[in-house]
Amino acid sequence: MQRTPGTTVPASLERDRRGAPECQRTCRLVVENRQMTVYVVGTTLSANPSRSAPPGAKFFSVKCTDNVQYTLNPPPQETSHLAPIPLRGNSVLLISMSRASQSENDSKISVQYYGNNKEVLGKAVLHLTAVEISLDVDADRDGVVEKNNPNKSSWKWGPTGHGAILLVNCDSEQTYVKKLDSEQDYVSKASDLQDMSPMVLRTKGPAKLPKGYKLTMHMSQGDAESVRVFRTKSPDVNSSMAEKVLSKYFLRDYPLVLSREVLSQEVPYLGGEAEMRFYVEGLRFPDKDFNGLISINLSLLEPVNEGLPETPIFTDKVVFRVAPWIMTPNTLKPVEVFVCSTSDNYQFLKGMRNLVGMSGYKLKICHEYENRGDRWMQDELEFGYIDSPHHGFPVVLDSPRDGDLMDFPYNDLLGPDFGYVTRTAQRKDVSSLDSFGNLEVSPPVTVRGKHYPLGRIIIGVAFPTATKGRNMTKVVQEFLWAQKVQEPIALFSDWLIVGHVDEFMSFVPAPDRKGFRLLLASPDAAYKLFRGLQRDGHGKAKLFDGLNDVQQITVNELLEDEQFQSENDYVQNCIDWNRDVLKRELGLDDEDIIDLPILFKLEEDKQVHRAVAFYPDMVNMIVLGKNLGIPKPFGPRVNGRCALEAEMCSLMEGLGLSCTFIDDFASYHKLLGEVHCGSNVRREPFAFKWWNLEM
């Protein structure tokens, strides 16, 4: 929270703001006493000649060397600067210099004081050394650190915005003994520098600063929780004591400058025209208590006597925003598909292998020794990414679910340029709604004029009106909302036993309209289909035909069951409630939504009735470009073909999508999940850059 009162922005020579009060520094003129100071090009020194005037002084005159300019404010009545000027209480001398000094104290300005009769009463001389100082970042977001961007000390969203960007260094350069790079306070490999934001200190001036002056980099205690700064070793081997002490690992090459432990540290002044390179490392993602913005300051300190703190006489500030974690919707191109291999899912794996191979993507299998029988690849983790103008990489969000798959994200995914983030919660606060089948993201949408070019995150919770109910845990919700660029939508999913939004909704790409369709499970659509079958004489066709261990049921029987109908009416109401929210929050029309014929049944779960899919839940699909991997529904056969598959194909065909039905009945459906629950897809990032969002 500590602010930097001394912050000034040095004007570039093109944008001369030297007269502006924000660049002024008060300095003193002392009669008969050699004064000296260091001047920073782009600022103004303000000296009040009457403040230290000798007693009886009525007039003064000013002289200076070539490199020094001055004006009087307010300007004197006289037209000639050579004639002594009357002293007036609050009139100040504004002093500036247009270029860096070649040597220490190579410039000066002097003020001579005169009495009533123009007799000389004394003279104050101020010796000056001019330096140029600029702490620079990539504030224009083109991947290159430009020189003294006038906007570098603030951050603005949008294509006409500005402000540098920082990545959380959440990958691990080490492949074996892993550790998040952000958890170690040294640079372990040169490749790690790529994950950090470059920052350059540009200085110009004499070979060295006058005695006692020094440069210090500093940040606030709050910001130090979120960022660390390294630098390249200075060419001067004798540079600083701290540097010598920290000599293990690669610290020799990249000394740590700022961290949680060190909020302020001297950095060497290199002399002449020089650039020193720094690397800024993000340590944590935006969250409820962190808006993502951090500042780094570089100050020039003026020496004072022993035992007194040095005075900052110039401060340059740069601002970074930590890149948010971004999710990838079904409409983005897949890169890799992940599934688990278990002792009983050979059939499913075979189906997935065919689908993924046919689609031309990589299939990655998590083997049983690692998944320990936990097949719910969707639920343990969510793939996303972080991005900046200089670099980006995928980042897995590890769920607090922590099933037997819990080690997979860290052990198998984390690595060089593959990041990892998690939020941990107390066991008692974690419910089934914390599995990431309950965390999805829409394709890009525009809602009543507001653009969401990265889509919107979708989670499922209990009704806000419910006096009890399950929820996604607070820490994960807060993390998701804090990322800001995919403003979340909360749906009602607590009506399901498992409680995941992916049990009733999915998105598929479409060539027309908004570029996608929302698919919703619909008992009404299922009843309509089955009534049509009955009418057309297929009432005796059986669901679950050919499956073992499952009670088969005819279309007629199904349609006669009033209790079952009433349960599905309830389910349709729940889904319709979500449909209204999705229409409103994603700006969808009814034409953007496709109802899929799916039935549910209610079961008592801890004295509450909750729903689960009656036959394989076709909406719980995997979307790989134009190929859909859909749970094989085992619906009634009509003329040798499953009527549910036929309906599904007919609904998807118009969008140019191809349906592959995968048998997940025994190994997933009976365990209350389907294809989507049992798989995960890492996708390419959006082409749209998050910092171009208008917020």
Add this chain to the structure above:
Amino acid sequence: MQRTPGTTVPASLERDRRGAPECQRTCRLVVENRQMTVYVVGTTLSANPSRSAPPGAKFFSVKCTDNVQYTLNPPPQETSHLAPIPLRGNSVLLISMSRASQSENDSKISVQYYGNNKEVLGKAVLHLTAVEISLDVDADRDGVVEKNNPNKSSWKWGPTGHGAILLVNCDSEQTYVKKLDSEQDYVSKASDLQDMSPMVLRTKGPAKLPKGYKLTMHMSQGDAESVRVFRTKSPDVNSSMAEKVLSKYFLRDYPLVLSREVLSQEVPYLGGEAEMRFYVEGLRFPDKDFNGLISINLSLLEPVNEGLPETPIFTDKVVFRVAPWIMTPNTLKPVEVFVCSTSDNYQFLKGMRNLVGMSGYKLKICHEYENRGDRWMQDELEFGYIDSPHHGFPVVLDSPRDGDLMDFPYNDLLGPDFGYVTRTAQRKDVSSLDSFGNLEVSPPVTVRGKHYPLGRIIIGVAFPTATKGRNMTKVVQEFLWAQKVQEPIALFSDWLIVGHVDEFMSFVPAPDRKGFRLLLASPDAAYKLFRGLQRDGHGKAKLFDGLNDVQQITVNELLEDEQFQSENDYVQNCIDWNRDVLKRELGLDDEDIIDLPILFKLEEDKQVHRAVAFYPDMVNMIVLGKNLGIPKPFGPRVNGRCALEAEMCSLMEGLGLSCTFIDDFASYHKLLGEVHCGSNVRREPFAFKWWNLEM
């Protein structure tokens, strides 16, 4: 963090938004099965006729009672609504009603289905009961709860802004056994209602809602930390079970509706045209983790079967912002002056009594049995206030300093319409910089076009570049920044032993320019004055003349002491650094600043040299309108008059200010404080209303 996905804003009849997707609710048509629902005026029901059409249905027709309107979207090709309309997949019926029902199910809409040959295949009937529901607040900030303000569900700053305002109920209606009203979850006195924001639930409809429908008020878990809702008891004595249980104290009259423990509760539907009054109580001030905004929701729930959660079918939302705590600068009119009486401060008290009496304000004395010898009335507390369109009152901020005066703010100030707030920190984190002599506020300023009509808070800290140093504790800084309306400025005050900004700066009213002057202590001004005295032959005049126990010193001796001069050069540099910050952050010119002749000396304090005023620190004054109470400086006498007093008077005279010098030497100055440190002033609030700020 839990959002309200079901939130819709009912359109007022003047602003018809019924067609807009945000007001649509999907409802089902079921053939041969009596359906009923409750409709909320201002919304739209959306029903898809083809979804539940009987098999073979190709056409449909629609009929409805008088009070019901419908349209088809997209509109049918046919021109007559009487002829059966072809069924099309995604075409929906948009149903609305323009006024509330007189009785349950008094309206209906029916859809008849036809086959290929227009033969009737079935009919779906939907019975409707229309109600008007509006949760209302004072969103236009005129002190009156208007009806269904279209902006009630958002909050916007500024004179053209909108959004209701909430006070933290931080006063105590009880005068004896005190407790903050916000700390008890019942209404102890009717007068307490005045500290809460009124909220009205307006309903219109039949005498009762159809069976199972009910109204529920709810808020999120996060918001429940900051707010509580009471209501007036409903006229219906049999209303709710909860109401009966909570019958102690005044709960009978004002039952608690929402609190940290109860996030959702049914509220009675009164029937006919009715208003139910609620009282919303703020529980905490904006802070680092609370932006001050909270929402309260009112939902209509539709019944479902036993064991299933009721579905919210309509939600109205209102938003409040908690009023910030606001400080009052020296330029506001005083109300009361507070000082301590101690065994040794008779002289000082006498001076203060005269000054305050002469100025026409109330002097309140904190007696020794209460102050236990702690005389630093400025340091233990800061007076401020909170304000809303309906009510406002003073609020004391109690410092974590917690000296022997620590009980005074709670015991003596807290009371009816006098609020109390504090921030507690660990003993080890509290330093002298946490005393509120280190917390001041500027008069209103405009800085490079940005208006601060309530001024800016000023605190003192260590240099941001310092590797060690004292600071104001984090919890207090976070509190101050979170109030937002007086954006704080951090000065450098750690150079002083005591470390308070009031040791080197003050504001006084002025008839010209910005309406005030900034007064700064200035060793340069003091040296200039003393050199003038020396030149004029007063070098032998003595400082501290007539005082016991103090080493007297002549002007000559003072001017000869080079060490002393060098210490004061350092002090001038420190003050000049702050001068530059104040010029920049308050938009001041040199003409807005007056340098007061004050000298300091350095003393070693825990191996660091820090400064303290050499003679009574005249800038540490009390400002009561045009009367200034200034520490009597005991400067050198010239022609019988203290030269420092004369200079001070001459500087203030031009502003129409009158100086009263108060002898605080023995009882304050020698203990490292002065008049300002030993007093406190409660002032009138700003005429400017904080919600009119442009943020």
